[in-house]
Amino acid sequence: MTVRLVNGSRSFGLMKGLPMIKELVRDEAILSTPCEPATIEDVAVAQDLVDTLLSIEDGACLAANQIGVTKAIIALADDEGNTLVMFNPKVLFGMGAFKAEESCLTRDGITKVTRFMKIKVSYEELVDGKLKPRKRDFVEWPAELIQHMCDHCKGKLI
DSSP: OOOOOSTTSSSOSOSOSSOOOOOOOOOHHHHTSOOBOOOGGGHHHHHHHHHHHHHSTTOOEEEGGGGTOOBSEEEEEOTTOOEEEEEEEEEEEEEEEEEEEEEETTEEEEEEEEEEEEEEEEEEEEETTEEEEEEEEEEHHHHHHHHHHHHHHTTOOO
């Protein structure tokens, strides 16, 4: 997977001190709650999300509600630990529908879903202390991960 490095390090790079690794939430009441829009005040949540994701062996993605915070923030990591954090992600459209079987860090079993091979996503990214709007295309594995995380933000149990 190719995911862009954020702030040139394994960490989101905003909060000083030791990583804050959170316990993963399996409570369906939290996971099924649609997430509220994230704001600049949620930067610490984004940092906790990245710290937690990078602590999980073979972890590829995580949504804030999976660490108990119902804010629309997701994080993806590649094999080298480079991260991409999205605030308020939304899949605008997809192309190349296919059937997939997915597992989840906070749910048991396998879920059958329809995903798209290529997607366009709008989101906000933290740049110089402000959330800046972005639109970007993703394909294949990163596209599937983002769709999975956006489902989490909608409170969809997958």
